[in-house]
Amino acid sequence: MKLAFIGYGNVGRALARLLRQKRREFPFTITGIHTLRHGTAVDPAGLSHSQLEAPHFGPRMTSIDEFLDAACADIAVELTTLDPSHGEPAISHIRAAFARRMHVATANKGPIAHAYAALRDEAARAGLGFRFESAVMDGAPVFNLWNHCLPGVKVLGFTGVLNSTSKVVIDTMERGGSFEDGLAAARAMGITEADGAFDVEGWDSAAKTAALANVLMDAGTTPQQVSTRGITRLTPARLQEMARQGKTVRLISRGRRTRSGVSLRVRAEVLDRCDILAATPGTSNLILFHTDLMGTFGTVSIEPGVEQTAYGVFSDLVNLGQFRVAKPEG
Amino acid sequence: MKLAFIGYGNVGRALARLLRQKRREFPFTITGIHTLRHGTAVDPAGLSHSQLEAPHFGPRMTSIDEFLDAACADIAVELTTLDPSHGEPAISHIRAAFARRMHVATANKGPIAHAYAALRDEAARAGLGFRFESAVMDGAPVFNLWNHCLPGVKVLGFTGVLNSTSKVVIDTMERGGSFEDGLAAARAMGITEADGAFDVEGWDSAAKTAALANVLMDAGTTPQQVSTRGITRLTPARLQEMARQGKTVRLISRGRRTRSGVSLRVRAEVLDRCDILAATPGTSNLILFHTDLMGTFGTVSIEPGVEQTAYGVFSDLVNLGQFRVAKPEG
Numbered sequence: 001m002k003l004a005f006i007g008y009g010n011v012g013r014a015l016a017r018l019l020r021q022k023r024r025e026f027p028f029t030i031t032g033i034h035t036l037r038h039g040t041a042v043d044p045a046g047l048s049h050s051q052l053e054a055p056h057f058g059p060r061m062t063s064i065d066e067f068l069d070a071a072c073a074d075i076a077v078e079l080t081t082l083d084p085s086h087g088e089p090a091i092s093h094i095r096a097a098f099a100r101r102m103h104v105a106t107a108n109k110g111p112i113a114h115a116y117a118a119l120r121d122e123a124a125r126a127g128l129g130f131r132f133e134s135a136v137m138d139g140a141p142v143f144n145l146w147n148h149c150l151p152g153v154k155v156l157g158f159t160g161v162l163n164s165t166s167k168v169v170i171d172t173m174e175r176g177g178s179f180e181d182g183l184a185a186a187r188a189m190g191i192t193e194a195d196g197a198f199d200v201e202g203w204d205s206a207a208k209t210a211a212l213a214n215v216l217m218d219a220g221t222t223p224q225q226v227s228t229r230g231i232t233r234l235t236p237a238r239l240q241e242m243a244r245q246g247k248t249v250r251l252i253s254r255g256r257r258t259r260s261g262v263s264l265r266v267r268a269e270v271l272d273r274c275d276i277l278a279a280t281p282g283t284s285n286l287i288l289f290h291t292d293l294m295g296t297f298g299t300v301s302i303e304p305g306v307e308q309t310a311y312g313v314f315s316d317l318v319n320l321g322q323f324r325v326a327k328p329e330g
Numbered sequence: 331m332k333l334a335f336i337g338y339g340n341v342g343r344a345l346a347r348l349l350r351q352k353r354r355e356f357p358f359t360i361t362g363i364h365t366l367r368h369g370t371a372v373d374p375a376g377l378s379h380s381q382l383e384a385p386h387f388g389p390r391m392t393s394i395d396e397f398l399d400a401a402c403a404d405i406a407v408e409l410t411t412l413d414p415s416h417g418e419p420a421i422s423h424i425r426a427a428f429a430r431r432m433h434v435a436t437a438n439k440g441p442i443a444h445a446y447a448a449l450r451d452e453a454a455r456a457g458l459g460f461r462f463e464s465a466v467m468d469g470a471p472v473f474n475l476w477n478h479c480l481p482g483v484k485v486l487g488f489t490g491v492l493n494s495t496s497k498v499v500i501d502t503m504e505r506g507g508s509f510e511d512g513l514a515a516a517r518a519m520g521i522t523e524a525d526g527a528f529d530v531e532g533w534d535s536a537a538k539t540a541a542l543a544n545v546l547m548d549a550g551t552t553p554q555q556v557s558t559r560g561i562t563r564l565t566p567a568r569l570q571e572m573a574r575q576g577k578t579v580r581l582i583s584r585g586r587r588t589r590s591g592v593s594l595r596v597r598a599e600v601l602d603r604c605d606i607l608a609a610t611p612g613t614s615n616l617i618l619f620h621t622d623l624m625g626t627f628g629t630v631s632i633e634p635g636v637e638q639t640a641y642g643v644f645s646d647l648v649n650l651g652q653f654r655v656a657k658p659e660g
Contacts, residue, residue: 018623022482140627141479148478149471151648152352153641276630279609288632293348293641296632297470300606302618304625311483311623318481 001321002046004032004071004102006064006093007079008055010190011107011134014310015077016052019317026318032071034061036080042070064089064096075320077313078106084203084223087114094119098126105316107134107309113207113223116214131316136162136208137285138304139312143215144319150294155216157256157290162208164283165192165199166231166251166268173236174243190306191283202230202251205266209253212287217255219262227265234268248273256290331651332376334362334403334432336394336423337410338385340520341437341464344640345407346382349647356648362401364391366410374402394419394426405650407643408436414533414553417444424460428452435646437464437639443537443553446544461646466492466538467615468634469642473545474649480624485546487586487620492538494613495522495529496561496581496598503566504573520636521613532560532581535596539583542617547585549592557595564598578603586620 003019005012012033019028029046039057041047047055061067068076076097078090087110094111097104104123106112111119112135123130133143146155161167168189169182177185183200186192192199206226213219231251242248252269255262271278280286280300288298301308333349335342342363349358359376369387371377377385391397398406406427408420417440424441427434434453436442441449442465453460463473476485491497498519499512507515513530516522522529536556543549561581572578582599585592601608610616610630618628631638 025482139624141475144479145471145475149474149645151645152355274604274609276606276609276611276614276632279604279606281606284606286630288630293637293644294469295634295638297634297638298630298632300616300618300628300630302626302628304627307623308625308627314623315479315481 001075001317002029002031002071002073003075003077003317004034004068004073005030005077005079006034006067007081008033008035008038009079009081010306011309011313012077012079014306015079015313018307018310018314020049020052022314026321028317031073032067033057034064034067036060040067042067044070044072064093068096068100068102073102075103075105075317077317078104078108078111079313080108082108082110082207084110084198084207087111091115091119094130095122098122098128101126101128103129103320105131105313105320107132107313109135109207109211112211112214114210116211117218117220129320131319133316134309134312135211137287137299137301139308139310139315140285140299140301140304142287142299144315145299146216153294154292155289156292157254158212158216158287159277159290160208160212160253160285160287161250161277161280162253162285162287163199163205163251164285165196165204167283169200169231170234170239170249173234173239174248176236176240178236179234189283200230200232202228202266205251205253209255209264209266212253213255213262213264216289217257217262219255219264221262221264225264229267231268242270243273246273247271248278250278252277331405331647332359332361332401332403333405333407333647334364334398334401335360335407335409336364336397337408338363338365338368339409339411340636341639341643342407342409344636345409345643348637348640348644350379350382352644356651358647361403362397363387364394364397366390370397372397372400374400394423398426398430398432403432405433405435405647407647408434408438408441409643410438412438412440412537414440414528414537417441421445421449424449425452428456428458431456431458433459433650435461435643435650437462437643439465439537439541442541442544444540446541447548447550459650461649463646464639464642465541467617467629467631469638469640469645470615470629470631470634472617472629474645475629476546483624484622485619486622487584488542488546488617489607489620490538490542490583490615490617491580491607491610492583492615492617493529493535493581494615495526495534497613499530499561500564500569500579503564503569504578506566506570508566509564519613530560530562532558532596535581535583539585539594539596542583543585543592543594547587547592549585549594551592551594555594559597561598572600573603576603577601578608580608582607
């Protein structure tokens, strides 16, 4: 199947390497790459390995529509940077792909946090697939787990430790560094944006919380509707005092069904250091699902990197490949 | 689809309740129950709810073959008690079902730990399904996760905290109780066999370790080939001394690929109390998979009970229902 990449940063490059590595078993072809900064590369016969390693971009095509028309792909792979406040331009990219009868895989949490139900329904009406495994937990099975492994189970709520930057900042302050030292450390690890405010103010967690609630609890919500407080009021002195008492802080996402709908919040919670929510090492993530039939269980991802995010998209692509076969008429 | 239950203990009864609860969405019928102690009940038109709640068993049929012939089922549900040393009689039950062109779902780790590759191949040759989600982690997605969500990923190894009884014994001794107090506590919780030796000597963990290695790493092994030491040499004094140093002990299952095959072991390991392997609350289980493409990630199951084990079998039955539809000729 032919793939059109929208965005080609670290995840896109890692995905291109993975696709090359697995090309015998899973024969995908990348027919186009469209980037804001570098321009556009298209070859309907498939871009070569050397093109994917060090692309020679031509001028940027004037619109996403022009790019998708030229790439002639079966699947659009949406990998642009998130704008947390509204999920654009990714939402428009996805709709442009659906309009051309392309399936979509994205690693971008914005469209899921802001417009999931609409996009899901548009895909279904068009008989197209829409996948986003990497949107919340860097490729560890979350959405595909619920798609494939838990028939008949209802999600009553969830508890997640989903933001790595805040963890690095807290660890740094517990060791006596400043808030800014922690942000610098996270930046050096490549896990945070330039200013880091999106992470430490809780908006990354709020977007993931909204995405989980939209997909698993049909919440029809947005990040703005998640009650969110970040870790910006924490100080090294306060964290070190808590550490002496065997406590620490984690930025926790919580969702639960209520009589009137779904209650969602992000908070810096004080936890026992040996609480499972606190015990995940380094930049690891953990999500626990609270359910009717399966009690509480969850997924943990230990120190994930860009390769794992790329793998999540890869698993979506394999899934979409099967989807196509299952469609009544190609 | 019609189901024949072999064994009807706590898991079987919980599964019957779950099937009744979900009968509209997932219309399964139980046409027979065969037990060693109570006898056999068969009705090819489907046993009634009152029969399933408080079965009036007739005399036990003389053989599993006679029972399966009478039950006329599509799927045999193997739920007998494990004999850890060889996996029988469950293995023979499964073969008797395959011989009648029945799919099989089992919650019994014995057949998977002792004879997985042979049973898998026999099922494949006959075009039948063989599922065992609850064999290792009480229903939390493990095997179905690997079947459905991780295309192209290779398991390099795993680390698991898979035995609940040993955890209860350790917790009891840390609080000053004796080894026997701990076993009595586990027995009172309904999570251990009459004498508990199977758990505390590590054989339950060894069977789960062999099962994981057989399915995920094609190890072709048995529990006897797992290097196993249990927790029987631990004392309250030693555990309390470790607790003062912030340490504890867990019975850990480890598997890893080596040049010559697969290395498997079960050990009572000393861990930091806040290690994620130690931090799972109560009788919870955790398994971490070490992989080529997805780094390390895993599944945690918080305080699972018999309902979760039953759900794992239920998810297998739903899976087998789809399997049947996918077969070229019924």
